Structure formats: C-alpha cells, structure tokens
Amino acid sequence: MTKNKFSLRRAVNNMNLVRFRFWFQIVAFALIVYGGYIGLDLGDKLPTFACVFNSEGTGGKCYVGELQHDLKHPLEGFVGFAGYAFLISLGMFAVWFWVLNKGWCGFVCPLGTMQDWLTMAREKTKIRYSEYSWANRGKIKSIKYILLILLLLLPVMIANSVFGLPKLPNGLSMPFCDICPGRMMIPAFTGDFNQFYIDFSSKTDIVMTTIGMIMTGLFLVGSFIKKRFFCYFCPMAALQYVFSKPALLKLYKDGSKCTKCGDCYRACDMDILEIADDVTSKNLVTEDCTLCLKCVAACPEDGCLEANFMGATIFESTKEGFLVRMAMDQNKENHAH
Amino acid sequence: MHTEHTIETSAERQNRHKAMEAIAVLNSLKEDFKSPIRSMGYFYDLFEKVYCHHQPLHEGKAKIGTMCIQIPSEIIYALDAVPIRLCNGFYTDDEIGGDLLPQKSCPLVKATVGWFASDNFSDKPDITFSPTTCDQKTKAGAIIESFGHTVIDVGFPRTKESEESCHYWRESVKSFAVKLSKFQGKKLTRSNLESAIKKVGYAQSLYHKLTEFRKNKAVPILGVDMFLVTNAFFFDKIDEWISAVEKLVSELEQRANDGVNVAGKASPRIVYTGSPPIFPNYKIPLIIEQSDAIIVADETCSSNRMFNDMVAVDEWNLYDMIDSVSDKYLKACTCPIFTQNDDRIRRIIQLVRSYNGDGVIYQAFAGCQVYEMEQRSVLAAMEREGIPILYIESDYSPSQHGQLTTRVEAFIESLKNRKRMKK
Structure with a gap:
C-alpha cells in the first residue's frame, strides 16, 4: 500500500531507533561528562551516574553519592530540620527520575552508554554475546537490592551504633562509590586517570579500592561479552525502581495484540522474559528495564508496545516501522530476472 | 484399421486422477464466484501447470523437501536451494497412503506418504527434512525413508515455554543448517542468510x-483465493511468487478503492481455524464461501501461521540470525502439538476482533488427533468470549459433501440471524 500522507507520528514510528539512541546517548554523555566545562550544573540529585569524582567535567552529580553522604550523620540529626532536608533531597531525586523513568538508564547513563559502545565493538568483531541461564538470571536480580541496602546501611553505621554494634570505620563513608566502575571510568574520559589506584591508608581502604579496581575490570570485560552487564547489579536501578510506578514515561503493552513471537525478548539487552510472555500487565517497566525501547522497535504488531509520556503515545510498534527497520519493506533483488 | 492401444500405467492414472481433482477446484475458484480477480490468473495457471500438466518448476536446482512449516526456509534459500513443502491435499494420494498407514491416520499424512510411495513428483525433493512435530508426521518420516528417500529428522520440542526447549531447537536448527550446507557444498554466510531473511x-x-x-467492510478477495496464494508459497519460485503477489496487492488496492465486495452485504465473516486446507482439499472453505459467507482470516499452518510472525534480528551476524530464525519457528508457533496452547486461542480471538469476524469454523481432519483434542478448550474459550463456533471433522473423501454443506449452511444461517438481531 502506498500511503502518500506524511505524518509526524508515522515518521516517528518508522524511525531508526538504533541510530536515534546512538546520537541521543552521545549528546547525553557529553552533557553529563563534559557539561561542567561549559558551566552546566544540574545539581546533585541526578538519577544517573554523573560522577562526583569527575569534579571539573561533570554536568551534575549522582544522587547515590549524595545519598551516602547524607546518611552518614547521627540518627538524632534526622529528627527535625535535617530530616526534612533529607526528604526534600530524596524528593528532588524522584522528580528528576519521574521525567524519564528508567529511560535515564537506556538513554542518559554514561556507564550504560559505555557498555553499549563495548557491545558495538563486540558486534563488529563478530563475537557472539553471552547470556545467563534463566535460573541464574532470576537469582542475580536480588544482588542490586543487596548492594542498595548496604550502601544505605553502611554510612548510617559509621555515624551510629546500630543494634549496639561498634561504629564502622570512616573509610566506608562512600561504600558504593569505592566499588563503582563509574568512579574510574567517567573521569578517564576527561583524561583524569587518578582514580585508578589502591588506597593503602587503611585496611578498609585497601579492601574497598581493590574491589573497585576489580569491578572496573569486570565492567570492561563483562560488558564486552554480555550486553549491559553492569546494569544487572546496579543499585541505582534498584533505588529507581522503588519510585517507578508514578513516573511520566512508561512502556505499555497491549497483551491482546501480542502473539508471543519473542522478537522483543530477543532485542532486550536485559533479557527480560516478561516483555514477551506477560500478556496481562499494561505497565512493562520491570525492575531491570532500561526503557531503551528496543523492544518497541522490534515488535511487528501494530500498537502492541508503546512508549507513553503522560498518557500520550510518543513511539509505538507498527508493522510498517518494523519492516522499515528490518529492511524488509522492499525487495532488494528485484532485478534478478 | 489397426489402432494402437496402450494401457495406462499406475503413475499415469495417478496423475490423471490428481489432475481431475485439481481442475475441479480451480474451475470452481474461477467460475463459481462473482467479481473474479485478474491477477489471480497467475496462481490458477501455476496450479494447473504443476498439478494438471505435471510440469517441473525447479529444474537444475536442489529441491529440499520439508514435512512441516518449522524447517526454516530462510536457511534453504540462503544455501541456494528451493524448499518444497510436502504437505499434501490430494485424495488420490491419500488413498495410496491409506494402504500403508493405520486406518485412522490423518489424511494429510497419508497423502504425503502416498505421494512418496508412488514416487511420482513433478519436482522430486532431493532430500527431505522432517521436524518431529506431531506423532504421525514424526513416524511418517521413517516410513518414507523405507521407500528409499533420504529423510533427515530435525528434533522439535513439544513445549515452547521452557529454556531447554529453546536451546534444543536452536541446536536442531544449527545442525540442520550444517547438514544442508554439506549437502549443498555451500557455506552459510552472513550475507547469504541476511538476504534470505530479508527476502x-x-x-x-x-x-x-x-x-x-x-x-474492510467490502472484502475484495475470497478466502479460498487467499488459501491458494499462500499454498503456492509451498513450492513456487519465491521471486515469481513475490511479483505475482505484488500485482495482486495493487489490484486489491484498486478494488478496495472501488468498494468491490466478493461477498454479499450481509455475508457472515468467518475466521477459519484447524487442520490446514491444502490444495486441492478446499472442501470446507469452498462450502463456506459457496454458502454466502466469507472467510476473512484464518489460523492454519498453510496460511496465517506460515506468514504471520516475522524474524527480528538484533545483531546482523550469523550467530544472531540463526538464533532469531530458530526462535521464530518455535516461540511464535501456534501448532496444537504443544502441550499448552493458550497462544492459539489468543490468536483466534485476536483475529475475530481485528477482522470483525462473526464466527469461527474449526475444522479438524478425522485422525488429526492434536486438533481433535484441542477442540474442547477452543470451544470453551469461544463460549467465554461470546464468539459462535462450529466444529467439524472431515477428511479428503468427496463423500460427505451433502452432510457438511447442511451443517455449514445451518451455522451461517444462524450467524445471519444473530447479525440481524444485533441491528
């Protein structure tokens, strides 16, 4: 069918999502990693890894860093004004997060973008990606929550004696930053390799910075062979998911239109089975979803999956869009006879 | 005067009988309905050429027989061979096969076995791949092999939800690709598979x-014509098929603009499901459309199931393309051989809703156990949804025509009444 009418909606639904995301991520990466050089400061409540250790370049600061810092105070301090201040910080984080929901991971996060670049490099070398077995895939889901609880609890335990336990050493004041690959990788993009070190000033520091070095190595190797390797364990994702329900950007599914062909699952970097197999839920932003929208682009059913912003469809799956993206919309070898 | 008398050989008789079956259906398609479609001429001629005149289509090309839809045609095309799907709809062959299989076997399987037993092909497959789908197809492979044909089993799981099934089938497809590649003496490459997938x-x-x-409200094409078009994909040259369907699409576009309706204004719209109608066994579809109903959609493996779901590739490298192809043939499949089949029920409901169907006709071949067994669950689901459904059992024999017509007509009448009441 030759539809002559041009519409913006049709153009959007037919877009090359891979290319769009590639450029969007580059712009976002530039703003987050180099924005500081042009005076950009989005504050310190960002729901993404805008690394505080990239002190000159960063265009804002990661809230997980801020959160650990805030929690390192005697509990009495939280009664009254400081408590409100803490809640306001958390609220600011939530407001930032609600704009893009998990889209922060799929479109903005510099660590996510780096992993996608590594994936591209692997694809070029024609090395197959690896996958977790479904059972292990299920098991590792809880790791990010454990990390989140630790990063919340450890700073509290430095300033307070919890359950009568002795207070923890100060070296654990930013426990997650110590082991976060972003601390090394992000400043490295501004030419600052000073974070690649092992701190011998105390036992705690030796342990934590060593783990940090190992994590960075794992990050590089892991995300080369496994798409979005780090995101499976990311405590930021866990923290975000707590606030995900009221977010403005959503991934919706109309299960009645789903044939369970599994094309979306194949496209999913996070191997989320529900995207293909759940035909009853409407909101498909699951805990590990990065809202990268690759599933929407890979879905061949009209209106089965859609990205929705405040009730308005902004990008939805269409048969036509699928065919265009898969280059199946025309016969390339028509001149054969 | 001395006239030469020759005695007809059994192969000649078989061909004559098959030609009679074929031409009867083709004539009916051409002449029994109003507003014929010009570009359907290609398909009528194609079937006449192959089944009435026994003309080969693929001389000089390797022909790869497939026993079910699960053998990926993408890989066959990539390796420069032609897939020939051997699901057979001829009563003549069904009778030959009937002597070799249990009495209560599925007529489709009997016809396929009969075809091989007579070894009378216009395009004889050089090698046949048999996915282990239903019991009868699975066992038929070995019987066909005993006639001296090369048949290679391709292990197919009977659950599709589990991880084990997914891996098992991916391995099966890989091993199929390796065997075919060896047989063809050609390597499967990134570029030949990519262009086959896209084609x-x-x-x-x-x-x-x-x-x-x-x-559309005014349906510009008959269900039986659609079955013929999709059926042609079993054996036609893919490029010829593509250009014929391109022409058909543009003619239908014209017809849709002109509001041409091949059915009547009040004709009930039918969604057809069950055992596949394969040329020339269009018995039930023809009865339906000759009884003033129109088939607007189907859920069968000779048509919708073969085309509906598409391969999506994330990384256009060989490893991901092969897995994508495998997954499509397993995960998207709504074949009743699977233990659970909610997907098939959901597909039928979705077809009824999106094609504005008035009712469903579920036909199972007598002896096609899996469709017979799934009948109850589908009927129950349709009842829940308030969708009228008729279940009929039939085979390839021409004998029950009157009885079947009565049942179908009665169902269609009731759908018409229902439509009137709604108004």
Whole structure:
C-alpha cells in the first residue's frame, strides 16, 4: 500500500531507533561528562551516574553519592530540620527520575552508554554475546537490592551504633562509590586517570579500592561479552525502581495484540522474559528495564508496545516501522530476472 | 484399421486422477464466484501447470523437501536451494497412503506418504527434512525413508515455554543448517542468510498487506483465493511468487478503492481455524464461501501461521540470525502439538476482533488427533468470549459433501440471524 500522507507520528514510528539512541546517548554523555566545562550544573540529585569524582567535567552529580553522604550523620540529626532536608533531597531525586523513568538508564547513563559502545565493538568483531541461564538470571536480580541496602546501611553505621554494634570505620563513608566502575571510568574520559589506584591508608581502604579496581575490570570485560552487564547489579536501578510506578514515561503493552513471537525478548539487552510472555500487565517497566525501547522497535504488531509520556503515545510498534527497520519493506533483488 | 492401444500405467492414472481433482477446484475458484480477480490468473495457471500438466518448476536446482512449516526456509534459500513443502491435499494420494498407514491416520499424512510411495513428483525433493512435530508426521518420516528417500529428522520440542526447549531447537536448527550446507557444498554466510531473511520477510510483508484488505467492510478477495496464494508459497519460485503477489496487492488496492465486495452485504465473516486446507482439499472453505459467507482470516499452518510472525534480528551476524530464525519457528508457533496452547486461542480471538469476524469454523481432519483434542478448550474459550463456533471433522473423501454443506449452511444461517438481531 502506498500511503502518500506524511505524518509526524508515522515518521516517528518508522524511525531508526538504533541510530536515534546512538546520537541521543552521545549528546547525553557529553552533557553529563563534559557539561561542567561549559558551566552546566544540574545539581546533585541526578538519577544517573554523573560522577562526583569527575569534579571539573561533570554536568551534575549522582544522587547515590549524595545519598551516602547524607546518611552518614547521627540518627538524632534526622529528627527535625535535617530530616526534612533529607526528604526534600530524596524528593528532588524522584522528580528528576519521574521525567524519564528508567529511560535515564537506556538513554542518559554514561556507564550504560559505555557498555553499549563495548557491545558495538563486540558486534563488529563478530563475537557472539553471552547470556545467563534463566535460573541464574532470576537469582542475580536480588544482588542490586543487596548492594542498595548496604550502601544505605553502611554510612548510617559509621555515624551510629546500630543494634549496639561498634561504629564502622570512616573509610566506608562512600561504600558504593569505592566499588563503582563509574568512579574510574567517567573521569578517564576527561583524561583524569587518578582514580585508578589502591588506597593503602587503611585496611578498609585497601579492601574497598581493590574491589573497585576489580569491578572496573569486570565492567570492561563483562560488558564486552554480555550486553549491559553492569546494569544487572546496579543499585541505582534498584533505588529507581522503588519510585517507578508514578513516573511520566512508561512502556505499555497491549497483551491482546501480542502473539508471543519473542522478537522483543530477543532485542532486550536485559533479557527480560516478561516483555514477551506477560500478556496481562499494561505497565512493562520491570525492575531491570532500561526503557531503551528496543523492544518497541522490534515488535511487528501494530500498537502492541508503546512508549507513553503522560498518557500520550510518543513511539509505538507498527508493522510498517518494523519492516522499515528490518529492511524488509522492499525487495532488494528485484532485478534478478 | 489397426489402432494402437496402450494401457495406462499406475503413475499415469495417478496423475490423471490428481489432475481431475485439481481442475475441479480451480474451475470452481474461477467460475463459481462473482467479481473474479485478474491477477489471480497467475496462481490458477501455476496450479494447473504443476498439478494438471505435471510440469517441473525447479529444474537444475536442489529441491529440499520439508514435512512441516518449522524447517526454516530462510536457511534453504540462503544455501541456494528451493524448499518444497510436502504437505499434501490430494485424495488420490491419500488413498495410496491409506494402504500403508493405520486406518485412522490423518489424511494429510497419508497423502504425503502416498505421494512418496508412488514416487511420482513433478519436482522430486532431493532430500527431505522432517521436524518431529506431531506423532504421525514424526513416524511418517521413517516410513518414507523405507521407500528409499533420504529423510533427515530435525528434533522439535513439544513445549515452547521452557529454556531447554529453546536451546534444543536452536541446536536442531544449527545442525540442520550444517547438514544442508554439506549437502549443498555451500557455506552459510552472513550475507547469504541476511538476504534470505530479508527476502522471506518481504514475502511475509506482502501477505500482511493482502490480509489488511480483508479487514474492510467490502472484502475484495475470497478466502479460498487467499488459501491458494499462500499454498503456492509451498513450492513456487519465491521471486515469481513475490511479483505475482505484488500485482495482486495493487489490484486489491484498486478494488478496495472501488468498494468491490466478493461477498454479499450481509455475508457472515468467518475466521477459519484447524487442520490446514491444502490444495486441492478446499472442501470446507469452498462450502463456506459457496454458502454466502466469507472467510476473512484464518489460523492454519498453510496460511496465517506460515506468514504471520516475522524474524527480528538484533545483531546482523550469523550467530544472531540463526538464533532469531530458530526462535521464530518455535516461540511464535501456534501448532496444537504443544502441550499448552493458550497462544492459539489468543490468536483466534485476536483475529475475530481485528477482522470483525462473526464466527469461527474449526475444522479438524478425522485422525488429526492434536486438533481433535484441542477442540474442547477452543470451544470453551469461544463460549467465554461470546464468539459462535462450529466444529467439524472431515477428511479428503468427496463423500460427505451433502452432510457438511447442511451443517455449514445451518451455522451461517444462524450467524445471519444473530447479525440481524444485533441491528
């Protein structure tokens, strides 16, 4: 069918999502990693890894860093004004997060973008990606929550004696930053390799910075062979998911239109089975979803999956869009006879 | 005067009988209905050429027989061979096969076995791949092999939800690709598989365009014609098929603009499901459309199931393309051989809703156990949804025509009444 009418909606639904995301991520990466050089400061409540250790370049600061810092105070301090201040910080984080929901991971996060670049490099070398077995895939889901609880609890335990336990050493004041690959990788993009070190000033520091070095190595190797390797364990994702329900950007599914062909699952970097197999839920932003929208682009059913912003469809799956993206919309070898 | 008398050989008799079956259906398609479609001429001629005149289509090409839809045609095309799907709809062959299989076997399987037993092909497959789908197909492979044909089993799981099944089938497809590649003496490469996937994808997109017209109030194409078009994909040259369907699409577009309706204004719209109608066994579809109903969609493996779901590739490298192809043939499949089959029920409901169907006709071949067994669950689901459904059992024999017509007509009458009451 030759539809002559041009519409913006049709153009959007037919877009090359891979290319769009590639450029969007580059712009976002530039703003987050180099924005500081042009005076950009989005504050310190960002729901993404805008690394505080990239002190000159960063265009804002990661809230997980801020959160650990805030929690390192005697509990009495939280009664009254400081408590409100803490809640306001958390609220600011939530407001930032609600704009893009998990889209922060799929479109903005510099660590996510780096992993996608590594994936591209692997694809070029024609090395197959690896996958977790479904059972292990299920098991590792809880790791990010454990990390989140630790990063919340450890700073509290430095300033307070919890359950009568002795207070923890100060070296654990930013426990997650110590082991976060972003601390090394992000400043490295501004030419600052000073974070690649092992701190011998105390036992705690030796342990934590060593783990940090190992994590960075794992990050590089892991995300080369496994798409979005780090995101499976990311405590930021866990923290975000707590606030995900009221977010403005959503991934919706109309299960009645789903044939369970599994094309979306194949496209999913996070191997989320529900995207293909759940035909009853409407909101498909699951805990590990990065809202990268690759599933929407890979879905061949009209209106089965859609990205929705405040009730308005902004990008939805269409048969036509699928065919265009898969280059199946025309016969390339028509001149054969 | 001395006249030469020759005695007809059994192969000649078989061909004559098959030609009679074929021409009867083709004539009916051509002449029994109003507003014939010009570009359907290609398909009528194609079937006449192959089944009445026994003309080969693929001389000089390797022909790869497939026993079910699960053998990926993308890989066959990539390796420069032609897939020939051997599901057979001829009563003549069914009778030959009947002597070799248990009495209560499925007529489709009997016909396929009969075809091999007589070894009378216009395009004889050089090698046949048999996915282990239903019991009868699975066992038929070994019987066919005993006639001296090369048959290779391709292990197919009977659950599709589990991880084990997914891996098992991916391995099966890989091993199929390796065997075929050896047989062809040709390597499967990134570029030949990529262009085969895109070509088959394009062919599927044309099918989707055709079906889109059937959503219209005035339906510009008959269900039986659609079955013929999809059936041609079993054995036709893919490029010829593509250009014929392109023409058909543009003619239907014209017809849709002109509001041409091949059915009546009040004709009930039928969604057809069950055992596949394969040429020339269009018995039930013909009865339906001769009784003033119109088939607007189907859920069968000779048509919708073959084209509906598409291969999506994330990384266009060989490893991901092969897995994508495998997954499509397993995960998207709504074949009743699977233990659970909610997907098939959901597909039927979705077809009824999106094609504005008035009722469902579920036909099972007598002896096609899996469709017979799934009948109850489908009927229950349709009742829940308030969708009228008729279940009929039939085979390839021409004998029950009167009885079947009465049942179908009665169902269609009741659908018409229902429609009137709604107004």
